[in-house]
Amino acid sequence: MTASLKATCASADLPVLMNGLATQARSAARVLGLASTAQKDQALDAMARAIRAAAAAILNANAEDVADARAGGATSAFVDRLTLTQARIDAMADGVKVVRAIDDPVGKVTERWQRPNGMTIERVRVPLGVVAVIFESRPNVCADAGALCLKSGNAVILRGGSDSFRSCRAIHECLVQGLREAGLPEAAITLVPTRDRAAVGLLLSGLDGGIDVIVPRGGKSLVARVEAEARVPVFAHLEGVNHVYVDGAADLAMAKAIVLNAKMRRPGVCGAAETLLVDRAGAPNTLKPLVDMLIDAGCEVRGDAAVQAVDARVKPATDDDWDTEYEDAIIAARVVDGVGEAIDHIQRHGSHHTDAIVTDDSNTAARFLDEVDSAIVLHNASTQFADGGEFGFGAEIGIATGKFHARGPVGAEQLTSFKYRVHGTGQTRP
Amino acid sequence: MTASLKATCASADLPVLMNGLATQARSAARVLGLASTAQKDQALDAMARAIRAAAAAILNANAEDVADARAGGATSAFVDRLTLTQARIDAMADGVKVVRAIDDPVGKVTERWQRPNGMTIERVRVPLGVVAVIFESRPNVCADAGALCLKSGNAVILRGGSDSFRSCRAIHECLVQGLREAGLPEAAITLVPTRDRAAVGLLLSGLDGGIDVIVPRGGKSLVARVEAEARVPVFAHLEGVNHVYVDGAADLAMAKAIVLNAKMRRPGVCGAAETLLVDRAGAPNTLKPLVDMLIDAGCEVRGDAAVQAVDARVKPATDDDWDTEYEDAIIAARVVDGVGEAIDHIQRHGSHHTDAIVTDDSNTAARFLDEVDSAIVLHNASTQFADGGEFGFGAEIGIATGKFHARGPVGAEQLTSFKYRVHGTGQTRP
Structure with missing residues (x-):
């Protein structure tokens, strides 16, 4: 662990830190929910560019993570999931561009009807709010999940496995640079800045209404824990028999x-x-x-x-x-x-x-x-x-087997909710 | 409390009883999910008839509930909510007919597209499964919620306030008669057959996957308790400021x-x-x-x-x-x-x-x-x-202020989930 990392862990009372992240994410979500498609796409373009430009730095950070994992006796399958290569970094940047290309679901009117009294009712897609993504060793989840949440107008709090901490931090810097270039709030994509494992439990608690949905990405034990402990909705599948x-x-x-x-x-x-x-x-x-x-x-x-x-x-x-x-x-x-x-x-x-x-x-x-x-x-x-x-969704954040809200592949559309917009001309209810 | 009622309470170990109800409801839900619109509508017609035919019995049962509530010092507002009249019974039967008239959401294909490889993907509405409705003094919720869940292909477990127990039982008998006449399983609409208040806590636990969603109908303290304790999704609004x-x-x-x-x-x-x-x-x-x-x-x-x-x-x-x-x-x-x-x-x-x-x-x-x-x-x-x-939904089971799954008025459509049906001609994934 580097000196600066130790400082991060020691400097903050964890619940205070996590609640602060959730509050900032909520504010960012309000801005994102109203951001134009063009502005979000500008950020995604800039992110893809930044990832390519920072390839060397990402690979260096990853090499440190991999060395630590090897020294700690990680299995070769684990090391493989953790390891980034130039090809994997290119794929990550390409993935961000794929998300850029999909339709923006936010603001889409999915139904519209008129009532006998002349009122028009529209059902329109809005973002869910703040998504927490808890993942394990694959650092590319940072970019994949960050991009998809952004496109769907949601703020996201990313919590990667502690073994991939340096890699995630390097990728996250690229995402933040993209947000900055597009004039979007940096807290739109937050990486939990500590390896402290207690952060996961706090995310699962929902942080007092600060988290709207949790997406676990990883093995069965992670998903089982999230499904058992989460106090907010979860998009997940425990297994695919x-x-x-x-x-x-x-x-x-x-x-x-x-x-x-x-x-x-x-x-x-x-x-x-x-x-x-x-x-x-x-x-x-x-x-x-x-x-x-x-x-x-x-x-x-x-x-x-x-x-x-x-x-x-x-x-x-x-x-x-x-x-x-x-x-x-x-x-x-x-x-x-x-x-x-x-x-x-x-x-x-x-x-x-x-x-x-x-x-x-x-x-x-x-x-x-x-x-x-x-x-x-x-x-x-x-x-x-x-x-x-x-399925043609362009990208997914996972597959859900529950029957609530999302089911099957969870793409940008499934990361939205809706509201009813009613247009009247002075109607009152008899 | 009548002798038969005491016997019910004393005869069963409550968790065993409740898990048994959930298991039966789950089996009934499988049948209901595949039942035709005509069969469900036949049941709804028969329920409305049975409610009108049993008006005297319902009023008698209600009079006992009201007498007990008065003797127990209930407020006049409480007694008003509890009290049934011939007009309220007629309104209940009319309400069942309104639900009969709304479109059956189950089986409706909401989207359909073709992939470049020729596969067709359909998104089709399916019931949620087993709904638990926890309500307070208004006995008409029995009929309203029972009918709407049936129309949307869901089994329902109804848990009324203990003060309305006899009234609910009398109404529930009419609903079961309707199910029977249409050849549908009686466990499709279950009334918790005990006043034991611990039954609510068991419903909130989700009964080991036996309950898919909980709908509280009542005052703020009921909704707050359900939102705080439920281990399964809840359709509710705490308040409307x-x-x-x-x-x-x-x-x-x-x-x-x-x-x-x-x-x-x-x-x-x-x-x-x-x-x-x-x-x-x-x-x-x-x-x-x-x-x-x-x-x-x-x-x-x-x-x-x-x-x-x-x-x-x-x-x-x-x-x-x-x-x-x-x-x-x-x-x-x-x-x-x-x-x-x-x-x-x-x-x-x-x-x-x-x-x-x-x-x-x-x-x-x-x-x-x-x-x-x-x-x-x-x-x-x-x-x-x-x-x-x-809104033109015909009927609602409540209004939800969460962003998950249902938002705003919760009608028959919002009581459904969906599945993806994929039609191929031998496609394999490259």
């Missing part, structure tokens, strides 16, 4: 392509499939080809008795397998009696994230899409499309 | 009509105005006529020095007056320096509920509507329009 159901009326070639992609394209993303459900009616034709394909592609298959019967390489599934998000090249597989049992299985074991059916029968597909209670339900497409970019 | 700002460019006749209506039409509703802000630029023409009109109409005016100066009957306002929801024929009034100071005053003292400007200047109006951070902002119309019925 996602299913692909291959119906008896499925086309085998399509089923193979979708199952392989859903599991193996990137087994570690939250939209990856974790369980394969195969209709008993089609199993004689589909089960062995699907299982062999997965195993040949390097995927471990853990099956029920019927699945084990088709290939000696299948391992037996235990009860736990049906509830497990492997985030790895492993899949649980079982045979079910039609779409009804598939839906029941998903209801019992799923996490309301993303589930897919492969079938040529449109009635069966309609039933699956209606009855499976997940944020995203797909017919004849891979679960790996569960992503704000793939 | 609403403002009418009369700009310098206002038409005096229009300003008088709106101010009088906003304050005096029904001073006790949450949309009533509590504070009058008058632009210094127009005050020489508008202030005295407005103040005299209010006082002559029986309204107490508590003013700052400038307001006191125009009429000797004005009482001095204290600091507390600017933050007070009188719910009575009292108004706080002050002179402000233009729309900017009006907005600042509302920002500092308002409750984000409903605020209005009276002006002929459309630029000033636009600024007020943009900058005032309230659920409903009106230009040249009375704040008393803050009501789901007046």
Whole structure:
């Protein structure tokens, strides 16, 4: 820890510091909520430029973080998430430009109607206010979340993992420079200026109304803690135990392509499939080809008795397998009696994230899409499309599995609320 | 307390009872979420019929509740809220028919777009799940909330004030009869079958994921408790400290009509105005006529020095007056320096509920509507329009001042969430 950092930690009473940050963020949010699209885009342009210009400084700061993490015995996966390269910095700047290009949701009139008394009522999007983003080792979240909150007119308080502190500070300086160049308040994007872990608990408390929503970005233990302790709304998903159901009326070639992609394209993303459900009616034709394909592609298959019967390489599934998000090249597989049992299985074991059916029968597909209670339900497409970019949102701050406010990919639009504007000509209520 | 009632209370371990209710409600919610509009409307028709048919039984049950409340020393206002009459029972049945007539939000596709790879994405409304409604003395909330939750495909757990227990039970029987006639699960509308006050705390805990949202209906202390203790989202407003700002460019006749209506039409509703802000630029023409009109109409005016100066009957306002929801024929009034100071005053003292400007200047109006951070902002119309019925929603379960999910009047549409339905032809993600 550098001397200046120690000074920061020691100089302030933490609750006072955090409440002060929230108060400044609230003031900034008022300004941001009324800022023009042009002014916000000017800031985003300047941020992208500043990130590119500061690449060397960011890499230096990151190298110190990485050295400390290595010295502290961090795993190689952890170090990989923490490490920035020139390519990753370029991607960060590009990401800011992507956010610049998306539509500004603020001020958009989503509905408008007239009442019999002549009053016009408009429903218009407004920012949520102050977003807190709590993340772990990936420093790029600073830029991604900062840019998306800005575009949607929200102030944001960023709290990165203590291991990425120097990297985040270097990136945050670029964001602030962008705000400054556009004449927007610097507190619009705040980085918690201390590694003190108690800051997370204070953010979760909501800071006396200072925080409107919390977005955790990181592993399951972080999300679980945030969901358990937060006293304000949370946009998150704890896990993605996602299913692909291959119906008896499925086309085998399509089923193979979708199952392989859903599991193996990137087994570690939250939209990856974790369980394969195969209709008993089609199993004689589909089960062995699907299982062999997965195993040949390097995927471990853990099956029920019927699945084990088709290939000696299948391992037996235990009860736990049906509830497990492997985030790895492993899949649980079982045979079910039609779409009804598939839906029941998903209801019992799923996490309301993303589930897919492969079938040529449109009635069966309609039933699956209606009855499976997940944020995203797909017919004849891979679960790996569960992503704000793939949905056309341009960028996302995460994926939510709750049913409140945001569900599925959380983009700029989902970071807004609304108000009703009523235009009258002197109407009074009888 | 009757013998059967005692038996109910004593026979069950309360947490077990409440968790059981939530589990049954969750199962019912799954059925309701897929029920057709026709089936739900059939239930609503049957409920309205059953309420009319059971009027005598409801009145008898209510008479027992009222007698107990009187014997217990309840205030006359409390007894009035508790008391049912034939007219109030008719109004309850009519209310159910109003809900029957509104559009079914469930299954409505609100957006639909195609991705470059040919996939179609639809955003479609789905019910929230299980709603808990905690209310106080008005037994009609049973029917109102039960009907609206049913129409929006949600199961509801109703918890009335213990003083209205018999009345609620009699009404609830009619609702269940309607569900039964339509072949819908009886647990779709559950009345907590005990007066044990600890049931409220259990509902606020969320019953281990059994409750999706809580709607408190009642006085400020109930709402404050629910907002402080609930571990699940809440649709509510704590208070409505609403403002009418009369700009310098206002038409005096229009300003008088709106101010009088906003304050005096029904001073006790949450949309009533509590504070009058008058632009210094127009005050020489508008202030005295407005103040005299209010006082002559029986309204107490508590003013700052400038307001006191125009009429000797004005009482001095204290600091507390600017933050007070009188719910009575009292108004706080002050002179402000233009729309900017009006907005600042509302920002500092308002409750984000409903605020209005009276002006002929459309630029000033636009600024007020943009900058005032309230659920409903009106230009040249009375704040008393803050009501789901007046908005054209048909019915409302309450008004929310939070920014999450629902804001303003909470109608059937606001009681829904959404899912994404994706239709592909075999797409996989590159």
